[in-house]
Amino acid sequence: MLKYRSYTATNIHELPQYRNIARDLIHAIKTVATVYPFRVNNYVTEHLIDWTNIPDDPLFRLSFPQAEMLDECDFERMSALVRSDADKALIGQSAREIQLLQNPNPAGQMELNTPRLGEEPLHGLQHKYRESILFFPSEAQVCHAYCTYCFRWPQFSGLENLKFANNDVSLLVAYIREHSEVKDIIFTGGDPMVMSTALLRKYLEPLLDLETVKTIRIGTKSLSWWPYRFTRDRDADDLIRFFEKIVASGKHLALMSHNSHPREIETPEALEAVRRIRSTGAVIRSQSPIVRHVNDSPEIWEDMWQQQLRQGIIPYYMFLERDTGPKRYFEVPLAEAVGIFNHAYRKMSGLGRTVRGPSMSCSPGKIIVEDVTEINGEKVFALKFTQSRNPDWTNRLFFAEFDETASWINDLTPAFNRKEFFFEKEMGELYSCYL
Numbered sequence: 001m002l003k004y005r006s007y008t009a010t011n012i013h014e015l016p017q018y019r020n021i022a023r024d025l026i027h028a029i030k031t032v033a034t035v036y037p038f039r040v041n042n043y044v045t046e047h048l049i050d051w052t053n054i055p056d057d058p059l060f061r062l063s064f065p066q067a068e069m070l071d072e073c074d075f076e077r078m079s080a081l082v083r084s085d086a087d088k089a090l091i092g093q094s095a096r097e098i099q100l101l102q103n104p105n106p107a108g109q110m111e112l113n114t115p116r117l118g119e120e121p122l123h124g125l126q127h128k129y130r131e132s133i134l135f136f137p138s139e140a141q142v143c144h145a146y147c148t149y150c151f152r153w154p155q156f157s158g159l160e161n162l163k164f165a166n167n168d169v170s171l172l173v174a175y176i177r178e179h180s181e182v183k184d185i186i187f188t189g190g191d192p193m194v195m196s197t198a199l200l201r202k203y204l205e206p207l208l209d210l211e212t213v214k215t216i217r218i219g220t221k222s223l224s225w226w227p228y229r230f231t232r233d234r235d236a237d238d239l240i241r242f243f244e245k246i247v248a249s250g251k252h253l254a255l256m257s258h259n260s261h262p263r264e265i266e267t268p269e270a271l272e273a274v275r276r277i278r279s280t281g282a283v284i285r286s287q288s289p290i291v292r293h294v295n296d297s298p299e300i301w302e303d304m305w306q307q308q309l310r311q312g313i314i315p316y317y318m319f320l321e322r323d324t325g326p327k328r329y330f331e332v333p334l335a336e337a338v339g340i341f342n343h344a345y346r347k348m349s350g351l352g353r354t355v356r357g358p359s360m361s362c363s364p365g366k367i368i369v370e371d372v373t374e375i376n377g378e379k380v381f382a383l384k385f386t387q388s389r390n391p392d393w394t395n396r397l398f399f400a401e402f403d404e405t406a407s408w409i410n411d412l413t414p415a416f417n418r419k420e421f422f423f424e425k426e427m428g429e430l431y432s433c434y435l
């Protein structure tokens, strides 16, 4: 057993590396942590971060808040409050004002994707694409550590918590019984792997008897943030046995592993976790956004995908950072992202080309930036849905005017003088406001 120990803005002075961190950096961390979630743990600080290279170290940038994540005037405002040791309520109220201006609910997730059972809205479920549903267990609305770029930051800042989560698996089962088209149940959070094996059993076992469910996916960052979950935690062996049981039931069990940087899957702890998970028959697929300061180079992606292939992890998605929270600090424009993707992709053998991206998860669907090309003398982005609200849109190509600085679908204009993208009219009829 290895004890999990977390560090937040409140107890950061207990970090063994505390003295290595410059005073102004500590102050910046405490300041930004009033607005965005901050938590690391003893695995991250001891095995992932290169303390000789802070603050530039990508794993430090990934887990410790940076001053530039806030607009300068917001930073100054919170900085003054933190420095003067202001009243907690005042700090909280000022932070909330800033949070509410950071687009805390992008892509209309709450309004558009919450399904109904009879008349009742089913909170903690999202059914956006015909074949799959997302389920947010109440107990999984935290992570072993937080990523600075997290697009679900409002859940960890007390803005969304209750509305997004559910603890009644019988509702999930009832919903699936009425929706035989759903093949994949995706457990997400937070991180479902923060739950005990007993809790995971509570949520997952009832699904094993449902004929229409073919795949159980678990979205998790635990291979990076706490690989002991699969090796040395008290109920790790029990977890491995449970994974074996899921596989034996005939379901496909897929761990959707969030890996941002090759270093995360190089440690002996992570390697051992991967080995144990794969020994159960579960498959690990990897996905991550491309973000500035963490993984914005083709070499990092090539290295990461090669490592994953070697370990039997299947590269799955490269995402673009959603338009929320500290997006501006982390964003990589579409043109640069597709350049990085293509560069790394071309270095892979066919086995690594299971990965798709860069992908924008936006209100109409998941849109891949396929390439930059020229058609009739016009420089354009070639775009394609890999998932869409209307399944008929999937795999359709469409084009937008090239724009070097665009970083999201709503920065784009349809190419060839079209007034709108092909899906916009129907999307507008379905929903009054979107994108």
Ligand SMILES: *Cc1c(COP(=O)(O)O)cnc(C)c1O
Pocket (backbone or CB within 6 Å): 113, 126, 128, 129, 132, 133, 134, 186, 361, 366, 386, 387
């Ligand atoms: C990404 C996503 C899925 C899963 O899509 P896949 O392409 O099958 O991985 C399901 N539901 C929502 C809401 C999503 O954003």
